[in-house]
Every structure is written in C-alpha cells, then in structure tokens.
Amino acid sequence: MPLCAVPGCANPGVHLFPKDPTLKKKWEKAIRRKNFVATQHSRLCRNHFQESDYVGESAYTGHPQICKFLKKGTVPSIFPWSTQVSTTPTSRTSRYMKRSRRILDFIQPSVEESVPEPSSSAEIEISTIEGSLEDFTPKTVSVSTQCGSSFGILSLEAMRGNPQAIHFYTGLEKYEKFMLVLDTLSPMCNNLNYRGSKVINVCIGDQLLITLIKLRRYMPDFELAFLFGISQTTVANIFVTWINFMYKIWSLINIWPSKELVQYYMPESFKGVFQILGLLWTQLKYPSHGLGIQ
Known part of the structure; x- marks a missing residue:
C-alpha cells in the first residue's frame, strides 16, 4: 500500500488524488511538496482531513456510513505547518x-x-x-473524490433493509443472520494477514459480503470489482484471504455431538438396539500366475 504523499507523514495512504485537474492541483499545492506531480497511485491519509470533510449519512438509507468517503470538492487542510481555522x-x-x-x-x-x-x-x-x-467563503465544486468501495453499486449498508437482496446474493435470510455470521469471525477479522497488500479501502462487512457473493453467485472478479467500485486485484486478494481465514476459524468448531447428547435425543426404539460389526480373517492360497483366482 503506498504511503501518504505529505512530507514527513509515514501513514498508509487512503484517499486517491482526484481526477479533476483543478481539484488535483489544489491537493498538490496544499501538501507543499516541491516539484511534486501526483500519479494514479498517489494517496493521502485520513489525518489530513477534518471530520466535517466526510459524508455523515448515506443519501440512500439515511444511516451512518460504514465506509468513510470524502465530500465533493474537499481539499486537505490539516498539516503540521497549518492551524485549523474555523469557518462558521x-x-x-x-x-x-x-x-x-x-x-x-x-x-x-x-x-x-x-x-x-x-x-x-x-x-x-x-x-x-x-x-x-x-x-x-467556501464554494461547492461538483467534483467527486474517489475513496474505495463507497462509490460502488453494492454495499452491506445499501442492502441492510432489503432481506430479499441479502438472500439472493448471500443465501442468508436477512441482515441479522449476516451479522451473526460476521460475529462468529470477530474480532479476529479486524487483524487479517492478507495474501496480497493490506485492504484498507473496503470495510470488514463488505469484504465478507464479497466473499459470500462469490460463493453463492459465482460472480467473476471483474463483475464484483465493478459492483463494489474496486479493482479486480483487490477482489481476488479479499476472496483468497477470507476463504482461508474462515476455514481456519470455523474448522475449530466441534460439529459432532457427544455420546451422551446422541443417546439423549435418540428415539426410544433405537436405544436398545445396537448393530455389532465383526471381521473374520481367513488365509487363502492361490497360484502365483493368478488363473486360480478366476
């Protein structure tokens, strides 16, 4: 994962530089890095943005966003050489x-x-x-800033109130069942060792959702990448990591009941009947050419 482009900052970069040339120049000017030209891999960390720079509630569901993403036209403003100025x-x-x-x-x-x-x-x-x-006075600029999967079509937050969509994509009946499955993997899922680079632009709930959709619907990586607004490499990284992680966690669960539990729930007609299996070994002699066996 590329580091933050701000001089002296060693945090992992999260927010990609915007594609709009005007807003991109504002970002480059704000970080005060001499002769710096942002590439498609250049990023900034969250420490250089105010809390008010992020979208609070989803425009579709009205609930708080699980994955944070920036408002349109946002410019980084928190740096070691700058002081926060109130704009109220x-x-x-x-x-x-x-x-x-x-x-x-x-x-x-x-x-x-x-x-x-x-x-x-x-x-x-x-x-x-x-x-x-x-x-x-700040002016609103109609330019979007990319931040991970929040700009995708699908997300766990978007399907929260739609049980039919959750059942169609994951096989689970409702949102509460999905959260129950996620709880069985917590808190270990917050410290995953990814097969590739660390995934920080997709929340944990969406990562599990991508894995279950892959298992349930067998979608190609390209389709999942398009629906969640991420790259195909990230989709493959998430799926391989979570498949191995779920195997290691759920394989520790003892699915076989004890003998006492089996006898307790056994029908009355079976409790006094037990099948006895025995083996009888008998030595046989036959010609080495094998004709005698026929």
Whole structure:
C-alpha cells in the first residue's frame, strides 16, 4: 500500500488524488511538496482531513456510513505547518468586527481634536476586508473524490433493509443472520494477514459480503470489482484471504455431538438396539500366475 504523499507523514495512504485537474492541483499545492506531480497511485491519509470533510449519512438509507468517503470538492487542510481555522458564520463575523475595530482605532483622532470626515482610505480598507471575506467563503465544486468501495453499486449498508437482496446474493435470510455470521469471525477479522497488500479501502462487512457473493453467485472478479467500485486485484486478494481465514476459524468448531447428547435425543426404539460389526480373517492360497483366482 503506498504511503501518504505529505512530507514527513509515514501513514498508509487512503484517499486517491482526484481526477479533476483543478481539484488535483489544489491537493498538490496544499501538501507543499516541491516539484511534486501526483500519479494514479498517489494517496493521502485520513489525518489530513477534518471530520466535517466526510459524508455523515448515506443519501440512500439515511444511516451512518460504514465506509468513510470524502465530500465533493474537499481539499486537505490539516498539516503540521497549518492551524485549523474555523469557518462558521459566527467566527467569520467576529473576525470581521475585530478587524473593523482595529481600523477604526487606527484612524480615529484623539478626544481633544475635532472629528474629521471619514477617510476614503479607511473605506477602501474595509471594502478590501469584505472582499477577502467573500473569497474566504467556501464554494461547492461538483467534483467527486474517489475513496474505495463507497462509490460502488453494492454495499452491506445499501442492502441492510432489503432481506430479499441479502438472500439472493448471500443465501442468508436477512441482515441479522449476516451479522451473526460476521460475529462468529470477530474480532479476529479486524487483524487479517492478507495474501496480497493490506485492504484498507473496503470495510470488514463488505469484504465478507464479497466473499459470500462469490460463493453463492459465482460472480467473476471483474463483475464484483465493478459492483463494489474496486479493482479486480483487490477482489481476488479479499476472496483468497477470507476463504482461508474462515476455514481456519470455523474448522475449530466441534460439529459432532457427544455420546451422551446422541443417546439423549435418540428415539426410544433405537436405544436398545445396537448393530455389532465383526471381521473374520481367513488365509487363502492361490497360484502365483493368478488363473486360480478366476
């Protein structure tokens, strides 16, 4: 997994640089890396984004997103050399009032002197501040930022309220059954040793969903990659890892009942009847050429 492109940051990269050229240049400028040009593999980690930069609830289900993904037009803003600036209307108004008071204190004469007409330079200064405040107001840009499987067609969160879809794709009757299966693999599934690189852009629930769909519907890797918005390599990595992981965990479960339990549930007609198997060994002699055997 590529590391974060921010200088001095050694965290694994999560968010790919946007494909839009304008937004991509803003990201490159924000990280302050000299002569840096982002490639298709360049990434940034989550530490450089504010919590408000992520989508809170799903637009389709109204529930909180399991897999975080960025809002449209988001630009990284948290770096060691930067300080977080509040952009709420109250903070902008208070800063404007403080700047206005400083300007007025600077141009206001002493009490003994007569008050002159308002200075045109002060008006220009105030209008400049107002213009800068307007420029500071964030503008919505219709550009999407890629973040893993959250942009895919299928996800566990999208099928949460659709038992028919869950049964069709996984064979489980409803969402609660799916979560029960996931609970049997927890918390070990949070620390998997992947066959390939570590998968961090697909949540644990969606990884199990991909595996069960592969087993139930026998979908090709290309189709699963398209439905979940990830690469075919990631699909293969998830499936191979989870198949081996589920085998190791579920093979530890003792599926055979004890002798006492078998006798307890055995029908009354069977309890006094037991089949006895015996073997009888008899030595035989036959010609070496084998004709005698016929």
